[in-house]
Amino acid sequence: MSLGNILKTIFFTVFVVGFFFIIWVKNPFVQEQEYPLPAKYRAMIYSDNPQIIAAGRQIVTQQCAACHSLRYDGVYPLSVKSDPNYPTIIKQFAKPVPSDSLLAPFHQKTKGFAMYLPEDPYSAAFASELHTLKSQFGKVPPDLSTMYLARGPEYLFNWVQNPGKLMPGTAMPAILHGQPKEAAEVVAYLRAVDTPTPAEQTRRFEMGVVTLAFLIFFGIAIYMYRGRLLDKMGLH
Amino acid sequence: MGLAKFIEERTHLSQIFQEQMVDYKVPKNLTFPYAFGILAIIAFTVQIVSGMILLMYYKPYDTLAFDSAALFIWKVIPYGWLFRSIHAAGANFFLAVIYLHMFTGIYYNAYKKPRELVWVMGFIIYFLLLLTALTGYVLPWGQLSYWATEVTVEIPGAIPGVIGETISLLMRGGYTLGNIALGRFFALHVLILPLILLGVVSIHLFLVRAAGISNPDGKPYDKKKEGVPFHPYVTLKEGAVAMFYLALFFFFVFFYMKEFLPATNWEPANPLQTPAEIAPEWYLKGYYAIFRSIPNKFIGFVTFNLVLALLLLLPWLDFSPIRSARRRPLFFAMYIVFIFAGSALTIVGTLPATPQVAKVGLFFTALLFLFFISLPIISFIELGYAKAKGEVDYAKGGQQ
Amino acid sequence: MEASRRDFMQYVVGAFGAVAAVGAAYPILKSLGPNAAAALQSKVDYDVSQLKPMDVRITSWKGFPVFVMMLPTPFNWSGPERNNKYKNHNRDILGNHNVYAIIGKCTHLGCIPLWKPDGDPGVHLPNTPIFHCPCHGSLYTPWGDNISGPAPLPLGVPPQTLNGNTLEIGTPGFVKKFWNPYV
Numbered sequence: 039m040s041l042g043n044i045l046k047t048i049f050f051t052v053f054v055v056g057f058f059f060i061i062w063v064k065n066p067f068v069q070e071q072e073y074p075l076p077a078k079y080r081a082m083i084y085s086d087n088p089q090i091i092a093a094g095r096q097i098v099t100q101q102c103a104a105c106h107s108l109r110y111d112g113v114y115p116l117s118v119k120s121d122p123n124y125p126t127i128i129k130q131f132a133k134p135v136p137s138d139s140l141l142a143p144f145h146q147k148t149k150g151f152a153m154y155l156p157e158d159p160y161s162a163a164f165a166s167e168l169h170t171l172k173s174q175f176g177k178v179p180p181d182l183s184t185m186y187l188a189r190g191p192e193y194l195f196n197w198v199q200n201p202g203k204l205m206p207g208t209a210m211p212a213i214l215h216g217q218p219k220e221a222a223e224v225v226a227y228l229r230a231v232d233t234p235t236p237a238e239q240t241r242r243f244e245m246g247v248v249t250l251a252f253l254i255f256f257g258i259a260i261y262m263y264r265g266r267l268l269d270k271m272g273l274h
Numbered sequence: 275m276g277l278a279k280f281i282e283e284r285t286h287l288s289q290i291f292q293e294q295m296v297d298y299k300v301p302k303n304l305t306f307p308y309a310f311g312i313l314a315i316i317a318f319t320v321q322i323v324s325g326m327i328l329l330m331y332y333k334p335y336d337t338l339a340f341d342s343a344a345l346f347i348w349k350v351i352p353y354g355w356l357f358r359s360i361h362a363a364g365a366n367f368f369l370a371v372i373y374l375h376m377f378t379g380i381y382y383n384a385y386k387k388p389r390e391l392v393w394v395m396g397f398i399i400y401f402l403l404l405l406t407a408l409t410g411y412v413l414p415w416g417q418l419s420y421w422a423t424e425v426t427v428e429i430p431g432a433i434p435g436v437i438g439e440t441i442s443l444l445m446r447g448g449y450t451l452g453n454i455a456l457g458r459f460f461a462l463h464v465l466i467l468p469l470i471l472l473g474v475v476s477i478h479l480f481l482v483r484a485a486g487i488s489n490p491d492g493k494p495y496d497k498k499k500e501g502v503p504f505h506p507y508v509t510l511k512e513g514a515v516a517m518f519y520l521a522l523f524f525f526f527v528f529f530y531m532k533e534f535l536p537a538t539n540w541e542p543a544n545p546l547q548t549p550a551e552i553a554p555e556w557y558l559k560g561y562y563a564i565f566r567s568i569p570n571k572f573i574g575f576v577t578f579n580l581v582l583a584l585l586l587l588l589p590w591l592d593f594s595p596i597r598s599a600r601r602r603p604l605f606f607a608m609y610i611v612f613i614f615a616g617s618a619l620t621i622v623g624t625l626p627a628t629p630q631v632a633k634v635g636l637f638f639t640a641l642l643f644l645f646f647i648s649l650p651i652i653s654f655i656e657l658g659y660a661k662a663k664g665e666v667d668y669a670k671g672g673q674q
Numbered sequence: 675m676e677a678s679r680r681d682f683m684q685y686v687v688g689a690f691g692a693v694a695a696v697g698a699a700y701p702i703l704k705s706l707g708p709n710a711a712a713a714l715q716s717k718v719d720y721d722v723s724q725l726k727p728m729d730v731r732i733t734s735w736k737g738f739p740v741f742v743m744m745l746p747t748p749f750n751w752s753g754p755e756r757n758n759k760y761k762n763h764n765r766d767i768l769g770n771h772n773v774y775a776i777i778g779k780c781t782h783l784g785c786i787p788l789w790k791p792d793g794d795p796g797v798h799l800p801n802t803p804i805f806h807c808p809c810h811g812s813l814y815t816p817w818g819d820n821i822s823g824p825a826p827l828p829l830g831v832p833p834q835t836l837n838g839n840t841l842e843i844g845t846p847g848f849v850k851k852f853w854n855p856y857v
Contacts (some may be wrong), residue, residue: 059619061556061624061655110345135350136710148718152344159339174504177546184344187540188417217341232540234355242355246528250521252697256690257517263683264510273502327705350709353701 073192073204079222083191083229086236087264091140094227097220101213102182106170109160110183111141111231112152117167131159138235175209186228194225291505299501300508301489308487308508309515310375317368318413318475320523321466322362332413334460336453340414342540359527362534365407367523369557374401380588382607383597384488390589393484397586399520402471407557409463412456416539421552423459424451429565432575450545492598529646560616560624564642566627567635577639584646593645594653595660602656608648615641717844722836724771728803730789730836732778735832735843738856739778739786739806742841745816747772753802754821764817764828767849775843776818777830785809787829805829825857 060066073082082090098106099113107114112132118124134151142150161168172178186194193204198221201210214221234242282288331351333342347354376396385393430441447509487674489495502508519659526534540547554562561578568574584591592605599606618638625631718735720742726730727746732739749772755761768774778786788803796807797813804821805814812823819828835847 053613054374056401061559061623062366063530064623065624067621082741108680112347112613127322135345136713142692151711154341156341158516161337180544181542184540184542188537196278203533242528249524249528249697250691252693253521254515256694257514257521259683259690260510260517263687264506264514266683267506267510271506272509273394324701330706349707350711352707352709353705356701357705653779 046271049121061140069189073196075117075192075195076218079195079218080191082219082222083195083226085226086140086144086230087226089139090223090226091205091230092143094223094230095144096226097214097224098227102224105175105179105210106182107160108182108231109154109157110135110152111137112123112145112148113178113182114155114160114164115167115171117170118164127159127163128153131155138238140230140235177209179210182228182231184232186225186232191225191229195221198224227251276486282334295505295509295578296503298483298502298504299497301495302489302502302507303490304508305490305634307374307378309347309489309512310371310378311482312512313371313519314368314375315363316519316623317371318471320364321361321368322356324364325464325468327357329362329464334413334456334544336415336456339413339456356527359531359535363523363526365410365550366534366556368528369403371408371519371555372403376400377429377613380612381639382488382490383492383592383599383602383605385589386592388485389481389488389587392481393589394476394586395481397472398461399474399478402474403468406463406467406471406556406559407461409467411540411555412459413463414539415456415543416541417541418536418539418548418552419520420451420545421548422554423455424550425584425587426450426554426558427455432565432571434572441647448464452545461530466559475659486598489596490600492601512554538637541605556620556623560619563619563623563635564639567622567639569632569634581642584643588649594648594652594656596656602650602652604648604655608645608652611641612645617638696771717803717842718770720775720841720843721839722841723839725773727772728791730791732786733843735775735777738830738832740775740832740843741778741789742775742843743773743816745772749815749816751803753799753804753815755815755819756821759829760819761829764818764819764831764853765815767772767831768817769848771836771848773836774817774839774849777832777842777856777857779830780809780825781814781827781829782807782810782812782823782825784856787812787814799845828853830854830856 095111095113096155098108100153102108103113103116103119107118112135114124132155134148134152135151135154137145137150141152145152154163168178189197199211199218200215201208202212216222226247233239328343331342331347331354333339334632343358349355379393380594381394390492390577408423408426412419427442427445430445431438433441443449445455446452447458539553541549561581564578564581565574566569568577594603594605596600599609615638619635619642622631622635630634692724715734716736716742718733719777720731720733721745722742725742725744727744727791729744731742733742762828764776768776780787785807787807788808791803792826793802794799797804797806797811799813803816805816805818807813807825808822812825813821814819814825814829815827816833820826831848831849831853832843833852834841834849836842836844837847
């Protein structure tokens, strides 16, 4: 290849890689809002520690569930759970969803399955409770099932301690004001609902490495095979 | 093997293979970007296979859609997470490959005679693919799914009067994005558009073979002396490239899905609450940036559609008999302006909508149009140059 | 020399291709199979505290209809028995347990038999409790052993154990192995 060709190849390669890096990996032109998360609490959130997760779930089921549901792990607002129809509705309409090893201990009565109620029977059967919550807060407090993925640990850690600071005018009270340890426990639990267990994460990581290595070697093998074929045909 | 002989006697497949793949000669100097076409087919196949699996479990109803994707497919169905990741990343990779394939064709002037129809079919594929991506993005029914689609469907509403309203109304099947729109987009995304795409891709491939593959040097070449057999010279080289492409693809699938399953879309759609930042996905952001940078909505709508129209009309805008940016320094310079402006516009689309950003967007929009306007001017200059040098043969076109 | 090296590479590429095909097929096939939620259907708990003697309740286990029964103690059954390989097959398995579960699916063509605690004069067995399949007339003892009619085998018996007031169907206990005449 001539010098011109080499330069052109380098230029276009850098251009394409740079473009996709900017839009897919790190966009230097867009400022991402940063929320403080001290290392101690970050470690708690990412620890996969069953005690921390259990503590977090207890806070969620006893305090957050005053207003919020978390249907993917079978958590419903306290007013919903004390509805006399609640056991019948769950028995008839809830779909058992298998829990992973970190969440199964909370569902021993249902053999390790969380009782997930789909949205339609949930909103219909408990319409009056949800309506009460709506008139109290202006809207039904959102379900927390995917909140960890939607907001991230830094935002949530700060949010549960002081919602009004992050979103002025919000109807959510500062339930865990000045309680960073409890906030970390809650976020650890929310993370456990939305993240596979460490064993499963390792499994997926290994699957990825094997797939990548396999494809690279496959590509090399095809290229070598092509070389042999072309040698045999007298071209190259 | 007995089975191979059985099939061979009844289909003569090896003879067809020999004629179509080995005796079929192509230029020896095909460059790496020529592989993007094959990669596009592979990306298409990946989407179809992963889509088929997702189709078994996804529910196209507003109160069921989000949970069917975020709970059942993501956590309950074995390997559901893998197929969702493949399909989400695959859509982005498919469009990336299509853009690279398109820009390769523009660089080597592969839209010129006798390949104008190839280009037209390719443009139709590109447009249908954008529609497929748009209709697919709404299906998970997250906040971004809902609102990005709401914004995009509103854009034809920029056409003043009854026409604009009617188009928006027809797209949604109503005044708001609800179950009718979801069902309609589902049918489009899963069956109607893919079937049409399959048809157009087949025509596109046939036309490529009918016209012959272009030469990166833009010169005619002697098939007998300089041609190499398509198999194994090109097939296996692109096969190896395909494996490395898949390796890059699966790297994202297994280790970096953050961008392709964006955080805001993990919130269920709320028609009464708009998220802080809504914008279409990156493959539409360029057009979005053009639209946003023009104060008048209707003119903005016309402008980005004009870009699409000019793209379609490239074979006729660029009527110079000389082919390939390798031999056209003026065209090469304007090509750099073109890809720079297009990339810049996409990045501008990621920025918040402020007046300063709109000015920047307007600047790059102007640069983009400069490329298109320059094409007939350059063609005129080059035509005169070729005629003056007596290279009238090129003016006739010829095989290459 | 050249030819064998080319063939070697051909086999290498072929092997990679075969592994790739299996690697792609594996997650597809696994995603089609039963997930963990299906495992829930393999263990069903039934509260028997409200049952009275000669009661039969219907529930479901692994997709089969199941009869949960309570027989009085003592229970004397004077009905006929079929003289074949499966004579008293279920009665032997269930022994003297008066609370048990059997699969309520006729081994002939799959209908759900009717429980007739007072017998049925129409089938010449008055005052003898039996299961009578309405489709083609098969008759079974209260333990599910087939007496007459086209049914070839006794009714199925799931693994089960009695835990206080809960009959745990699917958990091995006084019945260890699943007697499955339906395959």
